[in-house]
Amino acid sequence: MKIAALSDIHGNLAALEAVLKDVQRHGADVIVNLGDIFSGALYPSQTADRLMALGFPTIRGNHERQVLSGDVSRMSASDRWAHISLNAQQMEWMRNLPTTLRIENDVLLVHGTPGDDLTYFLETVEESGCRPATQNEVEERAGDIDAGLILCGHTHLQRSMKLMDGRLIVNPGSVGLQAYSDDHPFPHRMEMGSPHARYACITKTSSGWDVEFHFVEYAWDDAAAIALSNGRPDWANALRSGFC
Template identity: 60%
Template sequence: MKIAVISDIHGNIAALDAVLAHVDSQSVDEIVNLGDICSGSLWPEETADRLMPLDLPTVCGNHERQVLTGTYERLGLSDQHARATMRDDQIAWLADMPATLQLSEEVLLVHGTPDSDLAYFLETVTEQGLRPATLDEVTERAGATASPLILCGHTHVPRAVRLEDGRLIVNPGSVGLPAYDDVHPFPHVIENGTPHARYAIVTDDSGRWEASFHMVTYDWEQAARDAEAHGRPEWARALRTGLV
């Protein structure tokens, strides 16, 4: 089995198209999507139109949940942009997404962790900033989930961690946004350091799941200009540089 894993597109249709084209050359059996699909400063409606006909196994990210349930005035700028531009049929598509998805006995899809779409799985935020999670922290977050492979997104950081019992947790990184800052639970930044679109491929050819990570070039300069045109200079810098 060979699965392409995409996550955190954030309305970046140019990055998504480049990743899907790259995936087409990899002879995968399936593509899965781990959420945070449309919210951002770019093209929510176009991103939804690209993905809806593909009918990929997809889980709801925190941004989908916020767009669906939040009061417009209290939404962040990215979620407001999605709510204001997406059609009713696209909103209904978001509403059909499960919080987690058991793809098979082997594979569980989540956005953050099995218990939360906001929790970081493979990273930990402290008052000193962001650091890789310890093996004990990752094991605790995986809990009693029996699946040998857990696929997660949310942090935009491509990383894989294998637990002592053999379970593999994989974050493919972000298709559409290589850097951001946040204040919860403490102020921190995520920076991948380059503007590339990212995704992962997981395989179990040997009876043991393994992950490979891919960086894809696309026209990030145009994406940055689009973000500037939509009044989001902080997005433009992240898209051009992979830095906050």
């Protein structure tokens, strides 16, 4: 079995199309979507139409939860853009997405960690910034989840870790945004360092799960221009460079 894992599309339709084309070239038995689908500065509604038609196994992330909160006055600029752009049918589709999903018995889809869509699985944020999580930290976050493969998103960073008992945790990186800053629980930056769209393919073999990380070119300068026209120079810079 070969799974193509996509996450953190953030309404970047051009990046999504490039990734889907690359997945077709590499082949996959199933494509999964790990949440944070629409919020941003680009094309929430068009991205929703594309994904709703494809019907991939999909979970919602923290941004879906925030968009669905309904309190526009308290939303970030990215969530507000999604909230005003999505129509009633698209909002209902998003509302019906699960927060976690199990496929093929041995594979669990989560956004952050199994119990929290805001906690990073493979990274740890401290007062000094963000660093890769230790083995013990990841083991604790995984707990006793009975799944040989746990797919997570949220951090936009491509990373994997094998646990002591053989379980594999994989973050495929972000399709649509290669850098962002946040202040939860402390101020920090997440930066891939290049503008390429990212995803991962995970294949079941006789010895377990193997992961391949992919990065894909697309028209990121055009996407940055759209973000700038929508009043988001922060997004424009991240889309062009992969840095905040």
